[in-house]
Amino acid sequence: MPRPPQDTRPVVxxxxxxxxxxxxxxxxxxxxxxxxGDVLSTTMRTPGHDRELAAGFLFAEGILSTRxxxxxxxxxxxxxxxxxxxxxxxxxxxxxxxxxxRQSATRRGTLTTSACGVCGRTSIDxxxxxxxxxxxxxxxxxxIVHRALQTLSRSQPVFEQTGGLHAAALxxxxxxxxxxxxxxxxxxxVDKCVGALxxxxxxxxxxxxxxxxxxxxxxxxxxxxxxxxxxxxxxRIPIVASVSASSTxxxxxxxxxxxxxxxxxxxxxxxIVAHSERLT
Numbered sequence: 001m002p003r004p005p006q007d008t009r010p011v012v013x014x015x016x017x018x019x020x021x022x023x024x025x026x027x028x029x030x031x032x033x034x035x036x037g038d039v040l041s042t043t044m045r046t047p048g049h050d051r052e053l054a055a056g057f058l059f060a061e062g063i064l065s066t067r068x069x070x071x072x073x074x075x076x077x078x079x080x081x082x083x084x085x086x087x088x089x090x091x092x093x094x095x096x097x098x099x100x101x102r103q104s105a106t107r108r109g110t111l112t113t114s115a116c117g118v119c120g121r122t123s124i125d126x127x128x129x130x131x132x133x134x135x136x137x138x139x140x141x142x143x144i145v146h147r148a149l150q151t152l153s154r155s156q157p158v159f160e161q162t163g164g165l166h167a168a169a170l171x172x173x174x175x176x177x178x179x180x181x182x183x184x185x186x187x188x189x190v191d192k193c194v195g196a197l198x199x200x201x202x203x204x205x206x207x208x209x210x211x212x213x214x215x216x217x218x219x220x221x222x223x224x225x226x227x228x229x230x231x232x233x234x235x236r237i238p239i240v241a242s243v244s245a246s247s248t249x250x251x252x253x254x255x256x257x258x259x260x261x262x263x264x265x266x267x268x269x270x271x272i273v274a275h276s277e278r279l280t
Contacts, residue, residue, distance in 0.1 A: 005026060005027055005046045005047060005048050005158045005165075005182070006024050006025065006026055006027060006158055006161055006162050007024070007025055007027050008022045008023065008024050008025070024161045024162050025162055025164065026046060026158065026162040026164035026165050026184055027046055027047055028044055028045070028046065028184050029044070029045065029046075029047055029086055030042050030043070030044055030045075030086055031043050031044075031045045031047075031050055031053065031054070031086055031087070031088060032083060032086060032087040032088070033054050033057060033058070033088060033090075034076070034087060034088065034089040034090065035058070035063065035089070035090050035092075035098050035100050036089070036090070036091055036092065036098070037089060038100065040058075040061075040063075040100055041057070043057070043185070043188060044184070044185065045183055045184065045185060045188045046158075046165060046182065046183045046184045046185075046188070047085070047086075049181055049192050049195075049196070050075065050088050051073050051074075051088065051195070051199065052181070052191070052192040052193075052195035052196040052199065053183070053188055053191050053192045053195055054073060054088045054090060054191075054195065055067075055070070055073060055090075055191075055194075055195030055196075055198050055199055056190070056191030056192055056193065056194035056195030056196075056198065056231070057191045057195070058090060058098075059194055059195065059198050059203070059234065059235070060191065060194065060230065060231045060234050060235075062130055062234070063090075063098050063099070063100055064090075064098070064198065065204070066198070066201075066204060067198055067199055067200075067201055068093060068096075069092060069093055069096050069098065070090060070091070070092070070093060071091045071092055071093040071094065071096075072089075072090075072091045073088065073089075073090050073091070074088065074089065075087065075088050075089075076088065076089045130234065131230060131233035131234060131253065131256075131257045132233075132257070133256070133257050133258040134233060134236050134237070134238045134257055134258045134259055135236075135238070135258075136258070137238070137278070138173040138216055138238070138278070139277070139278050139279070139280045140173065140175075140216070140217065140239065140278060140279055140280070141279075141280065142270065142279050142280075144171075144174075144175040144217070145217065145219075145239070145241050145262060145265060145270065145279065146265060146268065146270075147175055148169065148171045148175055148177075148217055148219050148241065149219055149241060149243060149265045149266070151169065151171075151177055151180075151219075152167055152168075152169045152180065152219045152220075152221060153221075155167060155169055155177075155180035155182075156182055156221070157182075158182050164184065165182040165183060165184055166182065166183060166184070166185065166186040166189050166220070166221045166222050167180060167181065167182045167183075167189055167220070167221040168180070168181060168186070168189035168190045168192070168193050168218065168219065168220045168221070169181075169193065169218075169219050170193045170194075170197065170215040170217070170218055170219075170237070171215070171216065171217040171219070172213055172214060172215065172216055172217075173214075173216040173217075175217075178193075178197060178202070178213070178215055179192075179193050179196045179197065180193070181193055181196070186220055186221070186222045186223075186225070186228060187225075187227045187228065187231065189220070189221075190218065190220065190228055190231045190232075191231065193218070194231060194234075194235045197215060197235075202214065202215070203215065203235050203236075204235070204236060205236065215235065215237050216237070216238055216239060217237070217238075217239045217240075217241060218232050218235075218237045218239070218240045218241070219240075219241045219242070219265075220240070220241075220242045220243075221242075221243055222242065222243070222244050223242060223244040223245050223246065223247065223263075224240055224242040224244070224245070224246040224247070224250045224261060224263055224273075225246075225247050225249075225250050226247060226249040226250050226253060228240065228242075228250065229250045229253040229254055229257070229259060229261070230253060232259055233253065233257040233259060237259070238258075238259060238260060238278060239259070239260040239262070239278055239279075240254070240259055240260070240261050240262070241261075241262040241263075241265045241270070242262070242263050242264075242265065243264070243265055243266055244263065244264065245263055245264065246261055246263045246273045250273075251273045251274055254273060254274035254275065255274050255275075258275060259274065259275060260272065260274060260275040260276065260277075260278040260279060261273040261274040261275070262279065
C-alpha cells in the first residue's frame, strides 16, 4: 500500500551551533496511472487518495466524462515489487471505451513531476481547444473568497509538520467546503479535489457552480499556473483564487474560458486578473 504522506530522518540543524535531531519530510513517490493495463502517465505525488488523483487526472485529460465511465479504479502490482501501491489501473464500465490514443497520445509514458502538470504536450493549443467557456455566474462576495483561503490554510495538517506540501480546496457558491487535499504538486492537489467530486457524481454538473453543492470556487496554496486553470475549465469551475501570482498563460486561459481569476488573496486584499464581474 502507499506510504504515509510524511516520514522522519536524521538531520543537523544549524542555529546557535549544530544540533543532531530528526525532522519530518514529505514523501514523494511515483504513481503510474494506467488504463486497462496500458501506462498513460507517471506522476510524482504524495501517497494517499490515489483514486481521487487518478480520477481527476483522467477527467482533466478528457478520458473520463463521468464516474459512470469507470468500471473500477484500483491499485495494482505484485506485493514486494516497487510498483506495489504505486500503480493504479482504470478499467472502463461495460460498453464504454476509454480512448487514450485520441486524447493523450502526446504524453503517454511521460514522467509528470510534482512541479508540472502538462509537461510532455507538444502544443498547449490542444488543451485550450477542449476548455470551452464556463457559463456566467455565480456572483460571490469577496469576503467568501477570503474565508475560503483561510479554510484552505487550516486544511493542511501535513504541511504543518513538514512545510513541504501544496493544498487545494473546492467550495460551493455559499462558501461551504466541499473537499480539500494536500500534495507535493499543486496540480496533483487539484486533481484529487476534482477526482473526489467526480467519484461522488458532483462533477460534471449541467451548470457547474450554480447549483447547491456544485463547485463554484477553487482555491490553491501556490501560484495560479496554466495547468491549474486548465483543470478548472475542464471541471467547469467559474472562480479560481490563489495566494500567489498568476502566469501569463493562466491569465490568457482564464480570459478565453470565462473564469474569474483572483490572485494574491491575502490580508483582506486580492488582485483580480480576469472576469472581475463575479466578485461583486
